[in-house]
Amino acid sequence: MNKPVILTGDRTTGPLHIGHYAGSLSNRLRYQDSHEQFLLLADTQALTDNAHDPGKVHRNVIEVALDYLAVGIDPDRTTICLQSHLPALAELSMLYLNFVTVSRLERNPTIKDEIRSRGFGRDIPAGFLCYPAAQAADITAFRATVVPVGEDQAPLIEQTNEIVRRINATAGVDILPEAQAVIPRSGRLPGIDGTSKMSKSGGNAIPLSASPDAIRAAVRAMFTDPNHLRVEDPGKVEGNVVFAYLDAFDDDEQGLDEIKAHYQRGGLGDGNIKKRLEEKLQALLAPIRERREQLAKDRSHVVEIIRRGTRRAHDRTETTKHEVINALGLIQL
């Protein structure tokens, strides 16, 4: 098994949406053959800002797993595993917290932004401040060297590598590899309202499980160019959500370029471009929704898949933990 190890995953706070498909799921389908891929159902991390609602975190473990399987993640080629059931991750997290200072965590730009956007103010849960150390535990426990992240999360990988270097320096041996952030070319999709990023909780997303009617309604409500009032007016492509989505889901680049030019010089109505997008989304989501509905009928089968992947991940993460403990010269009974 000499394929590079990739770790990726999702916080289990809600079902996934087409933004996840464009930004990560479609890449994960490709990584299944080229990489040894671990997909983490990150319920422990989800709790760092959802401790008041553990039931939500619980319910969405199965929802996210259903999304994975529905889009074509193959549990024989990708290990789907549950973070809370891998004790080595918690143990390594606690260990790594000793190798990072409070002020370093507070300086992390990702954490600073997220603290602001969540409105924590002074009441930051300690678990939230500490989650970069937990993420370092996740990455290193799997010995992942490739970690796909959003552009805004690249500092977390730098934080991981700082911890890796400290552990290696203390151990006097390169027991852990550094990881490389891979930032997907396609940026984050905007929400259908065009004002912010698409988010599970923002009410501005199209879930992978959306019904045909819901897809149609979402596309109709989509933000375009507010100054494009008459068909014959020139329209703007930048900031136009329909074109952002077409860029992500329409493979016909040449056709798309022509439509953009037409829209920009005037004479192409919003109804027209929305029709094109809706067709693409209906075609993309129909088989996903169908597989998802099938899979959802037998939840115990999904649980069994998670259980099997978690067992595999358990072996891997326990092995790494013992290697780290051993290299540091800590006791093993």
Added chain:
Amino acid sequence: MNKPVILTGDRTTGPLHIGHYAGSLSNRLRYQDSHEQFLLLADTQALTDNAHDPGKVHRNVIEVALDYLAVGIDPDRTTICLQSHLPALAELSMLYLNFVTVSRLERNPTIKDEIRSRGFGRDIPAGFLCYPAAQAADITAFRATVVPVGEDQAPLIEQTNEIVRRINATAGVDILPEAQAVIPRSGRLPGIDGTSKMSKSGGNAIPLSASPDAIRAAVRAMFTDPNHLRVEDPGKVEGNVVFAYLDAFDDDEQGLDEIKAHYQRGGLGDGNIKKRLEEKLQALLAPIRERREQLAKDRSHVVEIIRRGTRRAHDRTETTKHEVINALGLIQL
């Protein structure tokens, strides 16, 4: 098993000394019958300010266990267990960190004092700031309701109970009991230099394993009353280390009162009171040292005792973890 559960233990940063005997070990001997007692070899906690020297933390696991057994801790009545080998403690720690804010941890008076005394400045290891949550995990995982602590550590138990109340409120059921701090009547012993508390690393302690010569030398070097220059001068009892130790180790209260009065009115030399103390200490430590030397010959036996206790503790802490997860409505595969 309806005895109250007591949790106590020591960071494995050095062998124990007579200050531990007076302040905690002697009480633990008494608790063996009245309580269900767990004794934690706190190697994980020791790392929160010793991550640069994991070997020291490792070596002292056996040293501290030897001290326990040498003073008469009976592994059949007291469960001696190793913190790093109880994954539920790390898992509950990570969970509890979501139920306490960073500013609450920073306000903790014990932590503030310890940060000052360790000279961390701005470079506080995150694990050190977070250790009150880890201590809450220790206490609750064993379902301990009695926790002996030094006076300066009582705020840590209050912190534990705050987390307990939050967990219970989120679960909607009193799944965890609150704990009560028990502050031993005898305060902390001063170091032999009289300037600060006795500490493993301060070079001012008498280890339980001290040789007869080392005991004699320590008593001779002991700080008394610097103004008590001639035997016939009146001497001071307060701040006099010899009397502090006699208070702790001399059961003959009446005899001791007479000596104190004699010393205070003049006519009793330091050599005299030091002789009395040395006899007490030699008598106390001789059988401890002897048992310790015997036990140290068969380290695998000590490891086996720790292993057995850790297995017992593992069952207990895993059970609690599952109860907490269940009560919070988190997923269990």
